[in-house]
Amino acid sequence: MTAGRELVRMQGIDKHFPGVHALKSVGFELRAGEVHALMGENGAGKSTLMKILSGVYRPDGGRILIDGAEVQIADPRASQALGIGIIHQELALMRDLTAAQNIWIGREPRLSLGRIDEARQNADTAAIFARMNLRLDPRTPVASLSIARQQMIEIAKALSYRPRVLIMDEPTAALNDAEIAELFSIIRQLRDEGVGIIYISHKMDEIKRISDRITVMRDGAHVATVDAATTAIGSIIAMMVGREIGDEQVVVPDLAQAPVALEVRGLTRGTELRDISFSLKKGEILGFAGLMGAGRTELARAIFGAEPADGGEILIHGRPARIRSPHDAVRAGIGYLSEDRKHYGLALGMDVRANIAMASLARFTDRLGRLDEPGLRKVARDHIARLRIRTPGDRQEVRFLSGGNQQKVVIAKWLLRDCDILIFDEPTRGIDVGAKAEIYHLLTDLAAAGKAIIVISSEMPEVLRLSHRIAVMCEGRLTGILPAASSQQAIMELATERQGGTA
Amino acid sequence: MTDIGIERQEARRSGSAQQKLLAFASLIVLVAGFSLASPRFFQIDNILSILQATSVNGVLAVGVTMIIITGGIDLSIGTMMTFTAVMTGVVLTWGGMPLPLGILAAIGTGAACGLISGTLVAKARIPPFIATLGMMLVLKGLSLIVTGTKPIYFNGTEGYTLISQGSVIGRMLPAFPVPNGVLILFAVAGLVAWILGRTVLGRYTFALGSNEEAVRLSGVNTDRWKMAIYALAGGICGIAGLLISSRLNSAQPALGLGYELEAIAAVVIGGTSLSGGRGTILGTLIGALIMSVLTNGLRVLSVAPEWQTVVTGVIIIVAVYADQLRRRGSH
Numbered sequence: 001m002t003a004g005r006e007l008v009r010m011q012g013i014d015k016h017f018p019g020v021h022a023l024k025s026v027g028f029e030l031r032a033g034e035v036h037a038l039m040g041e042n043g044a045g046k047s048t049l050m051k052i053l054s055g056v057y058r059p060d061g062g063r064i065l066i067d068g069a070e071v072q073i074a075d076p077r078a079s080q081a082l083g084i085g086i087i088h089q090e091l092a093l094m095r096d097l098t099a100a101q102n103i104w105i106g107r108e109p110r111l112s113l114g115r116i117d118e119a120r121q122n123a124d125t126a127a128i129f130a131r132m133n134l135r136l137d138p139r140t141p142v143a144s145l146s147i148a149r150q151q152m153i154e155i156a157k158a159l160s161y162r163p164r165v166l167i168m169d170e171p172t173a174a175l176n177d178a179e180i181a182e183l184f185s186i187i188r189q190l191r192d193e194g195v196g197i198i199y200i201s202h203k204m205d206e207i208k209r210i211s212d213r214i215t216v217m218r219d220g221a222h223v224a225t226v227d228a229a230t231t232a233i234g235s236i237i238a239m240m241v242g243r244e245i246g247d248e249q250v251v252v253p254d255l256a257q258a259p260v261a262l263e264v265r266g267l268t269r270g271t272e273l274r275d276i277s278f279s280l281k282k283g284e285i286l287g288f289a290g291l292m293g294a295g296r297t298e299l300a301r302a303i304f305g306a307e308p309a310d311g312g313e314i315l316i317h318g319r320p321a322r323i324r325s326p327h328d329a330v331r332a333g334i335g336y337l338s339e340d341r342k343h344y345g346l347a348l349g350m351d352v353r354a355n356i357a358m359a360s361l362a363r364f365t366d367r368l369g370r371l372d373e374p375g376l377r378k379v380a381r382d383h384i385a386r387l388r389i390r391t392p393g394d395r396q397e398v399r400f401l402s403g404g405n406q407q408k409v410v411i412a413k414w415l416l417r418d419c420d421i422l423i424f425d426e427p428t429r430g431i432d433v434g435a436k437a438e439i440y441h442l443l444t445d446l447a448a449a450g451k452a453i454i455v456i457s458s459e460m461p462e463v464l465r466l467s468h469r470i471a472v473m474c475e476g477r478l479t480g481i482l483p484a485a486s487s488q489q490a491i492m493e494l495a496t497e498r499q500g501g502t503a
Numbered sequence: 504m505t506d507i508g509i510e511r512q513e514a515r516r517s518g519s520a521q522q523k524l525l526a527f528a529s530l531i532v533l534v535a536g537f538s539l540a541s542p543r544f545f546q547i548d549n550i551l552s553i554l555q556a557t558s559v560n561g562v563l564a565v566g567v568t569m570i571i572i573t574g575g576i577d578l579s580i581g582t583m584m585t586f587t588a589v590m591t592g593v594v595l596t597w598g599g600m601p602l603p604l605g606i607l608a609a610i611g612t613g614a615a616c617g618l619i620s621g622t623l624v625a626k627a628r629i630p631p632f633i634a635t636l637g638m639m640l641v642l643k644g645l646s647l648i649v650t651g652t653k654p655i656y657f658n659g660t661e662g663y664t665l666i667s668q669g670s671v672i673g674r675m676l677p678a679f680p681v682p683n684g685v686l687i688l689f690a691v692a693g694l695v696a697w698i699l700g701r702t703v704l705g706r707y708t709f710a711l712g713s714n715e716e717a718v719r720l721s722g723v724n725t726d727r728w729k730m731a732i733y734a735l736a737g738g739i740c741g742i743a744g745l746l747i748s749s750r751l752n753s754a755q756p757a758l759g760l761g762y763e764l765e766a767i768a769a770v771v772i773g774g775t776s777l778s779g780g781r782g783t784i785l786g787t788l789i790g791a792l793i794m795s796v797l798t799n800g801l802r803v804l805s806v807a808p809e810w811q812t813v814v815t816g817v818i819i820i821v822a823v824y825a826d827q828l829r830r831r832g833s834h
Contacts, residue, residue, distance in 0.1 A: 304720070306719075306720060325719075325724075326719055326720050326721070326722050327719075327722050327723065327724045329722065330721070330722025331722065336720060338720065343714070343716060343717070344716050344717055344720050345717055345720070346714065346717055347709075347710050347713035347714040347717055347718065347780075348713070348714065349713045349714075349780050349781065350709065350710060350713050350780075354706065354709075354710070358710065358717070358718065358721040358723070359721040359722050359723070361703050361706060361707075361723075362703070364703075365702075365703040368702070369698075369702040369703050369704055370701050370702050370703075371701060371702060371703055371706060373701075413721065417722070
């Protein structure tokens with residue numbers, strides 16, 4: 001673990017996207033045999049920097065040196081050839097193929113007549129698994145493996161390229177403690193073999209456990225590179241958030257007299273949602289925390305009628321509501337902002353005006369079905385001004401807007417519909433830090449104006465920053481509701497509280 | 504995940520406008536080319552006959568344009584057109600009812616058939632290609648069953664042929680007797696263009712093709728709107744049924760198959776994207792004109808009919824390829 005020689009040096013890396021200066025002359029350096037953590041809020045530029053190193057994007061400016069020699073990384077293939085492997089956050093495996101077939105896809109060892117040498121493929125895979133101390137038959141179909149094991153297959157695939165640099169992007173997002181320990185032992189072994197590892201994560205305790213050095217990024221810029229052992233967690237957080245987010249404390253309003261807007265009783269759907277009950281008051285922000293796959297999005301979609309529940313009751317303003325479709329939900333005054341706004345929130349090829357009006361067209365239609373375009377233009381412009389949506393005009397197609405501004409268009413859609421209950425699923429995913437703070441203020445203002453709000457977020461600081469109460473889910477169950485400003489540890493305990501101790 | 508609004512923002516004119524321009528230019532080139540090649544092409548009589556020939560295909564194409572903009576397809580419009588003509592024959596010739604009831608029968612039958620297709624697509628969630636393929640065969644069979652495979656003639660109905668062949672304009676402007684069928688085409692096109700551009704139905708037509716799930720999650724009853732669009736297209740199909748049976752003075756039960764593909768070809772040539780979300784009625788009109796100018800011009804030049812078919816096929820492939828190129832460019 002002695003500081004090895006320098007493997008990678010990135011200097012003055014610059015990258016622009018339309019409307020965003022994503023990387024501002026960023027420097028980064030990786031040595032052989034170290035675990036170098038890359039930290040920063042979503043939108044800080046970590047992933048963009050790594051996508052440049054792995055050849056997904058070309059930088060607008062700056063130099064990349066590998067082993068001291070300047071290189072051009074034109075595409076992912078070039079990056080692989082330089083010995084850079086990347087393990088993406090999302091799994092990209094073919095479920096019906098075996099572990100070995102997945103690892104060697106596209107470069108299968110061949111026999112004559114185009115036959116695949118399955119035996120050699122399996123033996124090579126077994127060798128990689130042995131190196132990882134992973135007990136797994138290479139012929140196991142991927143579909144039968146747990147998410148954690150599938151992640152191990154991704155790692156094995158990256159190792160099959162014999163990388164000298166390994167980039168891991170939030171590898172523990174879906175893992176439990178035992179699985180994380182297994183992953184860490186693999187990481188340590190690779191490090192001891194001289195591989196340089198770049199480790200991206202939001203989880204502070206993990207970073208302290210596994211990394212040697214930490215580089216913090218914020219707003220597309222390099223903030224500092226520090227020694228992991230001697231730097232306090234508090235000062236790392238301070239570097240990450242810089243100003244606003246960490247400093248602002250959530251102010252919980254007195255809701256004792258506030259009427260209940262939404263009550264959910266025993267909501268159940270298959271194994272995804274199990275007997276969920278909670279209530280939400282007018283003016284309240286209820287945060288939903290939990291790990292990936294805990295069932296939070298499923299809950300939101302059930303309440304909204306996108307995939308109706310098979311059991312349980314939903315009461316709105318104290319009256320039972322029959323919600324079998326989003327149409328029913330919207331009529332009952334519920335709006336849902338999906339975590340995937342491009343697929344579920346926006347008609348990307350249509351303009352800002354049409355998208356803002358999408359849920360409210362009935363109000364702007366006369367008896368002949370004619371649309372009141374002047375009226376639509378007026379409300380669109382009003383909302384563009386009110387939410388400070390940065391767009392050349394209300395006729396701009398939304399696909400040309402940045403993530404933050406697209407999200408504001410979706411919010412405008414529900415504001416125009418005048419919903420009483422708003423469900424925000426990952427409201428700041430893919431949004432840069434500045435726009436994020438704006439959206440936080442917007443949500444707080446909406447609650448103050450009497451809206452009842454549910455916020456689902458996988459980012460702990462976001463949940464803590466916004467929520468008046470924090471509901472925690474695990475494996476389709478609501479494991480507890482905590483008061484505002486609870487500790488991250490308390491939340492994590494509930495988020496990993498498995499039934500019958502199957503952990 | 505953390506990438507920030509990475510949209511390629513090339514300065515790019517809307518692909519649909521580009522394609523429409525291209526289609527219009529091809530139309531001009533075709534007309535100019537045929538005019539130079541044969542003095543018989545650019546004659547009033549010939550131009551009128553091109554327009555007349557465009558009317559049926561044009562009306563069908565205008566109707567199916569709406570469905571294609573939603574991202575769907577309707578393969579049944581050809582045989583549906585025939586079935587509406589047959590039902591008109593049943594009402595007028597067999598039932599001896601007055602003409603307005605016959606017109607109502609055509610449009611009503613079309614709308615009902617369209618509603619069935621729409622229900623299959625929206626409620627039963629059968630892919631439009633399959634649902635309307637089924638409807639195509641069902642309606643073809645029904646036309647033959649109802650008529651006993653024999654044509655129904657409209658000799659008992661005074662003035663039936665005037666629906667398509669007469670000329671209101673010719674009475675005022677004898678030099679340029681534009682047939683009524685062409686006026687009806689323009690009226691239908693104008694109506695649908697208005698619906699698409701100005702009404703809530705039009706807005707949802709584009710929105711469904713652009714991102715149906717986002718529209719559904721906006722609380723819009725997407726099933727109902729989709730059914731309405733298929734029903735409206737069916738009603739327009741009924742108008743095409745009136746036009747063709749008026750021109751033939753009969754309902755020919757064996758006719759119809761193949762019309763759907765010509766109509767879809769006209770839509771695609773006119774720049775409407777088969778992947779939905781984009782399209783214009785003006786483009787469809789130009790596309791339909793290109794198809795009939797081509798057929799007519801090749802005939803004037805005495806090209807053998809079998810070669811006319813080959814050329815038409817090539818044009819369709821080129822048009823769909825242009826659509827593909829445009830789609831690639833817009834991602």
